[in-house]
Each structure stands twice: as structure tokens, then as C-alpha cells.
Amino acid sequence: MNTGKRSKFLFSTICFGMAFLYIPIFLLIVYSFNASKIVPVWGGFSTRWYGVLFESEEIWASVALSLKIASVNACFATLLGTLAGLALVRFGSFKGRTLFSGMISAPLVMPEVITGLSLLLLFITLKEFIGWPDSRGFNTITIAHITFSMAYVAVIIQSRLAGMAQDLEEAAEDLGARPFRILTDITLPLLAPGMVAGWLLAFTLSLDDLIIASFVSGPGAVTLPMLIYSRVKLGLRPDINALATIIILAVAIGVLLAAWIMFRQQKQRELELKMSEES
Amino acid sequence: MNTEAGLEAGSGAEVSGSMLANWANHVIHHHWRTLVLLVPFIWLLIFFLAPFFIVFKIAFAEAVIASPPYTPMIEWVDEGIMHIRVVIDNFAYLWEDDLYVNTYLNSVKISTISTILCLLIGYPMAYAIVRSSHTTKHILLMLIILPFWTSFLLRVYAWMGLLADQGLINDILTWFGLEPVRMLYTQFAVYVGIVYTYLPFMILPLYANMEKLDWTLLEAAADLGARPATTFVTVTLPATIPGIVAGALLVFIPATGEYVIPDLLGGGNVLMIGRVLYNEFNANIDWPVASAVAIALLLVLVLPMMLYQHMQGKETESR
Amino acid sequence: MSAIQNYEDRPWMDPEAEPFIKIQSVSKLFGDFVAVDSVDLEIYKGELFCLLGGSGCGKSTLLRMLAGFEMPSSGSIMIDGANMTDVPPYERPVNMMFQSYALFPHMTVEKNVAYGLKRDGIAADEIGKRVEEMLSMVELTQFRKRKPHQLSGGQQQRVALARSLIKQPKVLLLDEPLGALDKRLREQTQYELMALQDQLGITFVVVTHDQEEAMTLSTRIAVMDLGRFQQIGTPTEIYEFPNSRLVAKFIGNANMFEGRVTENSPDHVTVESHDPECQFYIDHGMSIQKGSKVWIALRPEKINISKEPPANGNANVIKGMVHDIGYLGGTSTYRVQIGDGRIVEITSPNQVRPKDGTPPIDWDQEVYLSWHASSSVVLNK
Numbered sequence: 001m002n003t004g005k006r007s008k009f010l011f012s013t014i015c016f017g018m019a020f021l022y023i024p025i026f027l028l029i030v031y032s033f034n035a036s037k038i039v040p041v042w043g044g045f046s047t048r049w050y051g052v053l054f055e056s057e058e059i060w061a062s063v064a065l066s067l068k069i070a071s072v073n074a075c076f077a078t079l080l081g082t083l084a085g086l087a088l089v090r091f092g093s094f095k096g097r098t099l100f101s102g103m104i105s106a107p108l109v110m111p112e113v114i115t116g117l118s119l120l121l122l123f124i125t126l127k128e129f130i131g132w133p134d135s136r137g138f139n140t141i142t143i144a145h146i147t148f149s150m151a152y153v154a155v156i157i158q159s160r161l162a163g164m165a166q167d168l169e170e171a172a173e174d175l176g177a178r179p180f181r182i183l184t185d186i187t188l189p190l191l192a193p194g195m196v197a198g199w200l201l202a203f204t205l206s207l208d209d210l211i212i213a214s215f216v217s218g219p220g221a222v223t224l225p226m227l228i229y230s231r232v233k234l235g236l237r238p239d240i241n242a243l244a245t246i247i248i249l250a251v252a253i254g255v256l257l258a259a260w261i262m263f264r265q266q267k268q269r270e271l272e273l274k275m276s277e278e279s
Numbered sequence: 280m281n282t283e284a285g286l287e288a289g290s291g292a293e294v295s296g297s298m299l300a301n302w303a304n305h306v307i308h309h310h311w312r313t314l315v316l317l318v319p320f321i322w323l324l325i326f327f328l329a330p331f332f333i334v335f336k337i338a339f340a341e342a343v344i345a346s347p348p349y350t351p352m353i354e355w356v357d358e359g360i361m362h363i364r365v366v367i368d369n370f371a372y373l374w375e376d377d378l379y380v381n382t383y384l385n386s387v388k389i390s391t392i393s394t395i396l397c398l399l400i401g402y403p404m405a406y407a408i409v410r411s412s413h414t415t416k417h418i419l420l421m422l423i424i425l426p427f428w429t430s431f432l433l434r435v436y437a438w439m440g441l442l443a444d445q446g447l448i449n450d451i452l453t454w455f456g457l458e459p460v461r462m463l464y465t466q467f468a469v470y471v472g473i474v475y476t477y478l479p480f481m482i483l484p485l486y487a488n489m490e491k492l493d494w495t496l497l498e499a500a501a502d503l504g505a506r507p508a509t510t511f512v513t514v515t516l517p518a519t520i521p522g523i524v525a526g527a528l529l530v531f532i533p534a535t536g537e538y539v540i541p542d543l544l545g546g547g548n549v550l551m552i553g554r555v556l557y558n559e560f561n562a563n564i565d566w567p568v569a570s571a572v573a574i575a576l577l578l579v580l581v582l583p584m585m586l587y588q589h590m591q592g593k594e595t596e597s598r
Numbered sequence: 599m600s601a602i603q604n605y606e607d608r609p610w611m612d613p614e615a616e617p618f619i620k621i622q623s624v625s626k627l628f629g630d631f632v633a634v635d636s637v638d639l640e641i642y643k644g645e646l647f648c649l650l651g652g653s654g655c656g657k658s659t660l661l662r663m664l665a666g667f668e669m670p671s672s673g674s675i676m677i678d679g680a681n682m683t684d685v686p687p688y689e690r691p692v693n694m695m696f697q698s699y700a701l702f703p704h705m706t707v708e709k710n711v712a713y714g715l716k717r718d719g720i721a722a723d724e725i726g727k728r729v730e731e732m733l734s735m736v737e738l739t740q741f742r743k744r745k746p747h748q749l750s751g752g753q754q755q756r757v758a759l760a761r762s763l764i765k766q767p768k769v770l771l772l773d774e775p776l777g778a779l780d781k782r783l784r785e786q787t788q789y790e791l792m793a794l795q796d797q798l799g800i801t802f803v804v805v806t807h808d809q810e811e812a813m814t815l816s817t818r819i820a821v822m823d824l825g826r827f828q829q830i831g832t833p834t835e836i837y838e839f840p841n842s843r844l845v846a847k848f849i850g851n852a853n854m855f856e857g858r859v860t861e862n863s864p865d866h867v868t869v870e871s872h873d874p875e876c877q878f879y880i881d882h883g884m885s886i887q888k889g890s891k892v893w894i895a896l897r898p899e900k901i902n903i904s905k906e907p908p909a910n911g912n913a914n915v916i917k918g919m920v921h922d923i924g925y926l927g928g929t930s931t932y933r934v935q936i937g938d939g940r941i942v943e944i945t946s947p948n949q950v951r952p953k954d955g956t957p958p959i960d961w962d963q964e965v966y967l968s969w970h971a972s973s974s975v976v977l978n979k
Contacts, residue, residue, distance in 0.1 A: 010407035014419065017404040021426055021478070024437035027447060031440060040445045084319035091316065100316075103323040105591065109528075109584045111536025113553045114573045117560060118330030121570070125333055147326040150319065170667055171700035173687045175765065176717035180308050185713075189704045208431050211538055211557075225432050232436050232543065236443065244433040251428045259421060272748040 025248060032241035039236035049242040058227065059243065066224040069138060069213075070206040073145040077202035078195050080146065081153025086187070088154070089161040107151040116215030119144045123216060136218030144216045145206040152205060153198035160194035161187075338369055338570035369571035379572070382550040387579065389466070389541075389551065390534035393473040394481075397530045398523065400474065401481035405522075408482070409489040420486070423479050435472055435543050442468050442544065464546030472540040477533065481526040488522025521590065528587040532580055552576045608832075609642035610818065616679075618643040618801055619664070619769060624673030626659050626825075633659040635825035636673065646795050646802040648812040651822035652848075660822075661771050661805045665694045678768050688717070693767040697774040699758035701746035707757050708733070708742040714765040728764060736760045752783050759791075763798065772804045776811060788814050809849050813837070821845050837897075842979045846895040852975075853901070853942045855894040862888045868913070869894060869976065874937035879913035881971035886978065893977045898945040900973040903932055903959060908968040916967045918942065920959060930957070934965060942967060 032050075036043025053059060084104050088097075107115065123133055123140050133139050168190070172182045210225035217226065231237050306314075373379040408419045426434060441447050442462040449459040462468055496518070500510040538553035545551075552572060560569035605612035617640035626634040634656040641647045649657040662668045663675060666687035674683045682690055693714070702710050711732055715725045733739045736756040746754055755778070762770060775791065776784040792815060795802050806812050812819050813833040821828045821836060821844075829836055829845045840846035843854060857871035857878065869878040869892055878894050886892065902908070908915055918936035925948075932944045944967065952958060959965060 010403065010410060013403040014407045014411075017400060017478075018419075018422060020400070020475070021422070024434065024441055024475070025426070025429070027440060028433065028437040038445070039440055040443055040447060040450070080319045080322055083315045084323075087316040087319070091312065094316065096320070100320055100323070102588070103327050104319070105588055106584070107327065109532050109580075109587055111533065111553060111576060111580065113536050113538055113556045114334075114576060117556065117569060117573050118334045119326065121333045121337060121566070122326065122330040143326060147322070150322070154319075165698060165700065167696045167698055167700040168702060170665075170687070171694070171696055171761075172702070172713070173667075174665055174690075174692075174694045175714035175761070176688045177713075178308075178688055180311050181717065183311070186702060204428055210432055215560075225430065228430075228432055228436070229539070232432075232439065236436075236440055240433075240436065241440075244430070244436065247433065248429050252425070255421070255425060255428055269747060 028241055029245045029248065032238065032245040034238060034241075037238060039238055039241060049238040050246075052239045053242045053246075056239070058222075059224075062222050062224045062227040065138065065221060066207055069142050069145060069223065070203045072142050073149055073206040074199045074203040076142075076146045077149035077153050078199045081150040081198055081202075082157050082191065082195055084150065084154040085157025085161060086183075089158050090187075104151055104154045107148040108155065110148075112209070112211040113215075115148060116144070116212040119147070119212065120215045136216060137221030140216040140218070141213045141221065141223065144212050145202075145209060148212070149202035149205050152201050153195075156194050156198045156201065157191060160191060164190055334570045334573055337566050338574050340567050369567045370575070372568065373571055373575060378550070379555070382552055382555050383575070383579070385549070386535050386551045386553075389469060389473070389549075390531050390537075393470055393477065393534050394527050394530045396470065396474045397478050397481040398527060401478055401485055401526065402519075402523075405482045405485035405489055408486055409492075423482050423486075427479060431476060432539060434476060435540055438468070438472055438475060438544060439463060442471065463544065464548055466545065466549050468544035469541050469549050469551075472544040473530075473534050473537065476540065477530040480529040480533075484525035484529060485519065485522040488519050488525070492518055525587070525590055528583050528590075532583050532587070535580060536576055552579075607817075609645070610640070615642055617641060618645075618678055619803070620674075620676040621660075621664075622674045622676075624660070624663065624670045624675060626656075626663060626668060627671045632825050634663070634670075637825070637827055639820065639827065639830070641801060641803065643801055644799050645817045646792065646804065646815055648816035648819045649803065649805045649822055650807070650809060650812040650819050650848075652807060655822040656825035657805045657807075657822045658773065661694075661773055661803065664769070664803060665692055665771050666690050691768040692771060693762040693765055693769075694771040694773065695758050695762045695775055697777055699746075699754050699778070701754060701757055701761070703746055706743050706745055707738060707749070710746065710757055711761045711764055714761065718765070732760045732764045751779055752787070755779060755787065759794075763794075763800070766798075767800065769801045769803060772802060774806055774808075775804060777806075777808075784811070791815065813849075821848060823848075838975075840895065840975060840977070843893055843895065843977055846975065846977065851898050851943060852895040853898065855896070857892060857894060859886055859888050859890050859892060862886060866971075867976065874916055874940060876916050877913045878974055879971050880974055880976060884976060886976065890978065895975040895977055896942075896969060896973065898931070898943045899929075900969050901942070901944045901946075902968045903934070903944050903946055904966050904968070905959065905963065907966050910968075914969050914971060914974075916942070918965055918967055920961055920963045920965055923957065923959070923961065925957070932959065932965075934967060936967070 031039050031042075033045050033047060034042055035046035035048065084100075087094075088101055088104065119140075123136060126132060127134065164187075169182050169186055172186045173179075177185060208225065209223075210229055213223045214226055214229075217223070222230075228240055228243065232240055404423075408416055408423070411419065439446075443449070444459065444461060444463065446463070448462065452459055462471075492515075496514055497510055500514045501507075505513065535551075536553045537551060538557050541549045541551040541554050542557075552575075556569055556572040556576065559565050559572060605615065609615045619639070619641040621637060621639040623636045623638055624634060625632065625636045637656075637660065649660060651657045659668060663670050664677075666682070666685060666689075670683060674681060676682065677690070677692065682692075702713065705713070708729055712725050712729045715728060720728075729742075730739070733742055736759060738753065738756055738760065741749060741753060746757065749757065755775070759775075772791075776787055779787060788811065791802075804812070804815060806815075816833060818830060818832055819836050820830045823844060828848075829841045831839070836845060836849055840849065840852075843852075846852040846854070855871045855876070855878070856873060857869040857876075859867060860870045860877075861868040862883070864883040866882065867880045867884055867886065869880070870876075871878065871894070916936050918934040920932055921935040921941060922933040924931035924933075927948070929945050929947050932946065934942050934944060936942055950958065
């Protein structure tokens with residue numbers, strides 16, 4: 001009786017919470033098929049805004065720039081974040097460790113406006129003294145994104161390394177592998193799933209960033225969030241609803257695909273384990 | 280003659296090429312640890328630490344109409360005397376101007392209330408997720424995380440459509456014969472926006488904390504005669520405090536410096552530090568004041584940020 | 599005793615034998631904590647040597663120093679005449695089988711086993727041949743293409759063993775080799791391990807906390823506590839002639855009595871105990887001061903339990919009352935209360951089948967406990 005009441009409460013909490021999280025997204029999608037120019041007023045079903053969207057060269061240019069920045073950022077952030085994670089978990093204590101671990105985790109909690117402002121001031125100062133970067137845009141946004149994305153990658157790598165049994169590395173050492181060999185034969189292959197997760201996270205973080213990019217970008221370099229922002233700042237726009245729908249569908253398909261692959265692998269493993277027990 | 284020279288040059292390049300490869304091989308095998316450490320270290324020194332010193336420097340300079348629009352901190356006066364000019368006017372200006380003081384207080388107020396709201400909604404949700412069956416748990420968790428991967432900006436935009444004067448909520452109100460309410464471009468919209476975007480940040484640490492709880496403790500408490508409410512206050516709540524603190528910090532810290540939500544949902548009516556900083560820098564081109572605002576914002580957040588780092592450190596140690 | 603002894607199975611008895619592993623006053627400190635406290639140990643070629651102790655006694659640290667994962671804070675380690683103290687693990691002629699097996703999860707069985715040979719730069723066809731031999735020895739040939747997680751616990755254990763043996767190490771270190779297996783598999787594997795060691799002639803050093811495992815496996819055992827060796831000896835020596843109360847209690851069960859030496863002559867010793875009131879007669883002499891305080895350890899199976907008083911006088915007898923009986927089928931364990939309320943444990947084989955189902959000795963019965971004059975062990979620490 002009592003537990004029934006409690007589980008009812010918990011069930012309604014979940015329903016309410018999920019509705020809160022998903023209804024706005026759902027409506028965003030619904031209104032992208034609205035024929036009316038005024039978003040909240042339903043004027044019949046239409047796909048005309050998708051047509052408008054695909055004809056806009058501005059959108060395509062910003063999508064291309066954002067994807068370019070996101071992929072370059074993801075690669076560098078994964079590399080640097082993996083190195084940082086390795087240094088923090090496997091190197092024991094070294095000089096400047098506190099500073100290093102502070103610098104690697106600070107970007108996680110630093111307000112974006114501060115990161116953006118400070119990086120812009122750095123680029124301006126650098127230009128004054130060494131003449132680089134001569135123009136702001138792709139390079140500066142990418143550098144700024146790498147700086148904060150690598151922190152997220154480092155966190156993922158650190159937790160994977162901490163969870164990885166150290167005796168695997170010791171076993172390799174015992175069998176004659178020198179430290180660098182251990183890194184390439186054992187540590188890195190085992191870190192690969194973490195690196196993939198880190199890459200995806202860095203990619204998404206970069207695609208999602210508006211503020212830092214707005215600070216460090218220069219004339220002519222408009223990322224997709226910057227473009228969306230400049231359009232929605234003045235009010236609702238049906239073509240942005242269409243764009244949002246495409247982005248949300250792409251993400252949902254990607255995530256579901258990943259989940260499905262993971263589910264399949266899990267099943268496969270269970271099956272194989274069963275086979276080994278029977279044999 | 281010609282061919283000979285070509286051959287020579289070719290073999291020379293080959294020799295130096297293989298020497299380079301040898302050298303690279305040597306460096307990788309003997310100094311890779313140093314490389315692994317130094318590459319990210321130097322990157323962070325240049326692109327994370329150095330910018331802060333620049334912000335500090337500029338915050339203590341005077342605004343001038345020039346490029347860059349601030350006075351240098353260190354000047355070489357004649358006869359090689361170094362003249363350090365420190366201007367604390369920027370901070371005095373922030374302190375004396377009611378606009379800035381109110382903005383600060385308002386930011387802290389908004390993020391505090393949003394944090395509490397997130398906790399009130401997130402706690403029962405995390406609890407419900409932890410207590411559900413294995414498969415449901417994973418599906419629910421994925422549903423919580425899924426919005427993370429979609430654009431933050433678009434999720435805020437979605438609320439513009441809901442809260443607008445002619446938006447869906449007001450449509451429903453009118454349909455029921457009620458007066459439409461102005462919601463977009465008010466403080467209320469900012470609360471909704473912050474709670475909406477940062478709710479997962481509250482739920483996930485709470486979930487992680489509750490997941491590790493020994494739920495038989497609750498049964499033990501019930502067995503010893505505690506009513507559900509007593510059990511919650513004496514057992515569940517104290518055990519989940521680490522999760523509450525982590526979640527609260529993860530909401531409070533970014534919410535305080537938030538720019539997009541107050542700008543899109545709050546319009547010109549809601550003042551928050553992030554917005555003031557952005558406008559001071561981009562619209563007023565007053566870099567010293569913008570830097571001073573940044574430092575003042577850091578001062579508000581430095582304590583919660585250090586607390587969070589401390590907790591993370593303990594977490595990794597305990598593993 | 600003949601003058602010419604056969605030392606083949608007992609190299610540590612041979613005064614001329616050169617020890618294969620020589621650990622000299624090795625200490626290991628972690629901060630302030632002394633994990634290993636200045637130990638000396640000599641292990642001979644072909645031994646199956648066990649380091650036995652509870653958790654935190656320093657046995658694993660000592661093993662890790664032999665492997666090279668930890669460097670001694672002081673002292674030296676020699677293996678086969680070469681100083682190994684500062685040699686890194688990848689250059690030591692020693693291999694280890696990990697408690698968790700530490701199989702590389704991203705490599706097949708075959709690649710796991712081949713890994714050590716590859717690191718030595720051995721030709722591919724040679725590696726292939728040796729891996730095949732090794733896999734057929736541990737009966738895993740049909741699983742060569744599987745990944746570790748597709749194997750059962752026992753199969754994983756054999757892969758780990760094959761991987762650590764393939765480099766033909768001078769010494770094989772085994773960290774709780776049977777710890778992860780269930781009881782039945784453990785017993786079977788114990789004998790396989792011994793057979794394998796006999797066949798290959800490699801020196802084995804095993805760390806274990808399981809005394810039964812140590813007793814069955816080893817040529818000699820070192821009992822460790824608080825970073826030091828309490829006793830080093832063959833299983834029989836350690837069980838029948840423990841040198842301290844700690845060892846006597848750690849290996850098997852022992853009933854302990856406190857007393858004083860009342861008589862010390864070359865052919866016998868008597869010890870008087872007041873708790874309970876009893877006289878112990880030991881039928882051999884020992885170098886011990888008359889009047890000094892000693893402890894007598896008596897193994898449960900060395901005590902005879904009877905309803906009638908034994909014929910041979912007053913010494914080595916205690917009267918008591920049966921408090922509890924644990925019937926185990928082949929044997930019974932009696933817990934007998936003596937004098938002041940102390941409980942003595944006796945294990946006795948059930949040689950006679952009780953006629954009507956009632957046991958010959960029953961609860962609350964008065965019984966006499968007696969033992970042979972050679973059975974009690976006198977301990978002075």
C-alpha cells in the first residue's frame with residue numbers, strides 16, 4: 001500500500017520530468033512543418049522552410065565552417081587530452097603537477113564569457129608582439145575550442161585510466177616490454193574507447209559553442225551557432241525550426257545507432273561467454 | 280655533371296632524412312614521458328594561464344580611445360625608470376555604480392534560486408531512476424543525457440516559442456478563457472531556461488551518488504521502526520549530500536556566468552554578469568571594465584569552483 | 599643416519615649447494631610504513647617455494663621486488679649469480695603469473711602467449727612453433743583464436759600460465775595462482791601445477807594466504823608476518839615443529855597451554871601448567887632454562903579422547919566434559935571443556951561404526967584427554 005503510493009509518486013516524477021525535457025524539443029520539430037511565417041501560429045502543414053533552409057548559402061557556409069572547426073578541434077583535443085590524462089594518472093608526482101591538474105580541470109567550470117574574453121585578449125596581445133594571428137577566424141576559434149575541449153577529454157581518459165587495472169601494464173613489462181612499448185601495445189589500445197568517446201564529446205562541444213566562438217572570431221567567420229543566434233535574437237524564425245529539426249534528428253539517429261551497436265556487442269559478449277562455459 | 284650533382288643531392292637528402300628519422304626515434308623512445316607531459320602543459324600555459332594574466336593586467340589599466348583601447352601597465356619612462364601604473368578605478372567604478380552591484384546580486388540570486396529549483400525537480404527524478412529496473416534505468420539515463428548532445432542554443436530557442444505572447448502556453452490559457460500572461464522577456468523565463476538546460480547537470484551527479492548507496496540501509500532503518508519520512512531525513516538525505524553538493528555546484532557555477540539564456544529569454548529586463556561583460560566588451564568597447572567584471576565574476580565563483588575541484592580530487596583518490 | 603645423503607629433493611640441506619635466489623637484508627618502505635623488514639632468504643634451483651601469510655604481511659611486496667615492480671629500499675636481490683636489485687622488470691629472467699591473470703583483453707589467446715617472445719625479437723616462425731607447443735601443453739590449442747573474455751576462469755588461468763612460461767624464465771613468480779578458481783578446480787589445478795613444475799624444472803615462488811595450498815604445493819614455506827619471516831621450513835617442519843605460537847596458530851589449529859619448566863634433563867622435560875592443572879611430560883631434551891615460562895601447543899588430532907582414564911600415570915592427561923561435537927563423517931571434532939571453562943579441540947577419526955546410531959562419546963560426558971609424550975610442542979615465544 002505504502003510502496004504503491006511511493007512508486008506512483010516516483011512514476012509521476014519521471015513522467016513530469018521527461019515531459020519537461022522533451023515537450024519543448026517536440027514542439028520545435030512540429031512547428032518546423034508550419035506553413036505560417038509566424039512560428040507560434042499554426043497555418044497548416046508545409047515543408048517550405050526546409051526549402052528556404054537548403055537554398056541559404058549562408059547556412060551552408062556556416063555549417064561547413066562549424067564542421068571543419070569541430071573535427072580539427074576533436075582530433076587535437078583528443079591528442080592533447082589523452083597526453084594530459086596519461087601524465088596525470090601514470091606519471092606519479094612531478095614538478096608543477098598541482099598547476100597542471102588545476103589548469104586541466106579549470107576550463108570545465110570556467111564561465112564561457114571569461115574563457116572567451118581572456119583568449120581574445122591573448123590573441124590581440126600576441127598579434128601586437130609577434131604578428132600572429134594576423135586574422136581571427138578558423139584558427140583562433142579552433143585553438144580556443146581545443147583549450148576547453150581537451151579538459152573534457154582529459155577527464156574521460158583519467159577516469160578510464162584509473163579504472164584500468166595496472167597489472168595489465170605490469171604484465172607487459174614483466175614479459176619484456178619497455179615503457180614506450182607498453183604505451184603503444186597495451187595502454188593506448190585499451191584507452192581507444194575512451195578516446196573515441198572523448199573525440200565525440202569534443203566534436204559536440206565545439207559544434208555547440210556560441211560564446212567563446214563569438215569572442216575569438218573575426219569578421220567573415222560565422223559558425224553555425226553564431227548564425228542561429230544572430231537570427232533568433234530578433235525573434236522566432238521558422239527556418240531555424242527546420243534547421244533545429246535536422247540537427248536534432250541527426251543527433252538522435254547518431255546516439256541511437258551508437259546505443260544499438262553497444263547493445264549488440266554486449267549481447268555478443270554474453271553469448272560468447274555462455275559458449276565458453278559450455279565448452 | 281648534371282646527373283652527378285642530382286645524385287649527390289639525392290643521397291645527401293637520404294642521409295639527413297635517415298638521420299632525422301633516427302633522431303626522432305631516439306627522442307620518442309627516451310624522452311616520450313617528457314613529451315607527453317610538456318605538449319599539453321605548454322599548450323595550457325599559453326592558451327589558458329597566460330590569458331588570465333592579460334585579463335588581470337588590463338583590468339588594472341585605463342580605458343583610452345586607441346588600439347588597443349587601454350593604457351599599458353608598465354611604461355619605460357626616461358632614464359630607464361620603470362613606471363608601473365595600476366588603476367583601481369575600474370573596480371571602484373563597478374562598486375559605485377548601482378547597475379553593476381545590482382547585476383551581481385541579481386545574478387547570484389537567479390543562479391541560487393535556479394539551483395534550488397533544479398534540486399527540487401532533479402532529486403526525485405534521480406531517485407526514481409535509481410530505483411527503477413535495470414533496463415528502464417538505462418533508457419531513462421539515456422533520455423536524460425540525450426539533450427546534452429543536441430544544441431544548447433536550440434533548446435533555449437525552443438522555449439522562446441513556448442513562452443512567447445502568442446506562444447503555446449498562452450494559446451492554452453486563452454483557450455481556457457484565461458488572460459494571456461507575459462512570460463518571454465521576464466525573470467520567470469530566465470528561471471525556466473536555466474532549470475531546463477541545467478537539470479541534467481543536477482540529475483547525473485545525484486544519480487551517480489545514489490547508485491553507489493547501499494539501499495539495504497533503508498530497509499534496515501524501516502526494520503528498526505523508522506517511518507519513510509524519518510528514513511529519508513536520517514538516512515537517505517545525509518548519504519546523498521556529496522551528490523547534492525556536486526550537482527548544485529555544476530548548476531550554480533555556469534548559471535552565474537550565463538549569457539545566452541538571459542539574453543534570449545530575459546530580453547533587456549534581466550541583468551546578469553555574463554551579459555554585462557559581453558556588452559561592456561563588444562558594445563561599449565571598454566576592455567578594462569570588461570576585464571574588471573571578469574575578475575569580479577571569478578571572485579564570486581572561485582570558492583564554489585575550488586570546492587568542486589576539491590571534491591573531484593577526493594573522488595579520484597577514493598577510486 | 600647414513601653419511602651420504604641424497605640432497606636432490608632437499609637442496610637446502612646440502613651445505614655445498616649454491617642458492618639460486620639470494621635475498622639479502624631487503625627492506626621496503628612505503629612512506630613510514632615498513633612493508634618488508636630486512637629479510638634474508640635463500641631459494642634453491644628447482645624449488646617450489648611458498649610465501650605464506652595474511653594480507654598486509656609483506657609477501658606480495660617481496661614477490662613484486664623479485665619481479666622488479668618495486669625497488670628495495672635497501673638490500674640486494676641476486677638471481678642465478680647476477681645482481682638483480684636495480685634491473686627493470688623487462689630485463690629480468692623472471693616471469694610472473696598475476697592473481698588477476700592480467701590477460702591482455704584486446705589480444706587473442708595466441709597473441710597473449712606470443713607477446714613475451716615478440717618482445718625478445720624472436721623470428722616469427724620460431725614464435726609460432728613455441729606458442730603451438732605451449733598451447734598444446736596447457737590444452738588450449740582449440741581456443742587459440744579466442745579473446746580472454748570468451749574463456750572460462752580455468753582456461754584463463756592456463757593462458758596466464760602459458761604466457762608466463764613461454765619465455766622459459768629462470769624463476770616463475772605466482773601471485774595467488776589458484777585464488778580465483780572454485781574449490782574443486784583449485785584442487786585439481788594444484789596437482790597440475792606441481793606436475794608442470796616437476797617437468798620443466800623451473801624454480802617457482804608462490805605467494806598465497808591459503809595454508810592448505812601452501813602445504814600441498816611447496817618444497818618449503820616461509821611464514822610471513824609484519825614484514826618478517828616467522829619461520830622457514832618444509833611443510834612438515836612448519837606443522838610439526840612450529841617455532842612460535844604465531845606459526846602454530848597460523849598453520850592448522852593448535853590448543854595452547856601456558857606453563858613453567860619444572861624439570862630439564864637430557865632425555866626428558868616436564869612442564870607444569872596451572873591453567874588447567876596439568877603436567878606435561880616431553881620425551882626429549884631441549885635447551886631451555888628450568889623455571890622459565892613456556893607454551894605448549896597440542897594439535898587437535900594428536901589428542902586421544904576416551905571415557906576411561908589412560909593407564910600410563912598422571913602426566914599428559916586432562917579430565918574434561920564434552921561440550922560440543924561436530925560430526926564430519928570421517929572424523930569428529932570434539933570441543934571439550936576442561937577445569938576452569940577453557941575449551942580444548944580434539945579431532946578424532948571415526949574408526950568404529952556405532953551400533954545403534956549413538957556415538958561412543960556423547961554430549962556432557964566426562965572424558966579423559968591424553969597424548970603421547972612426543973606430541974606436545976614447547977614454545978618459548
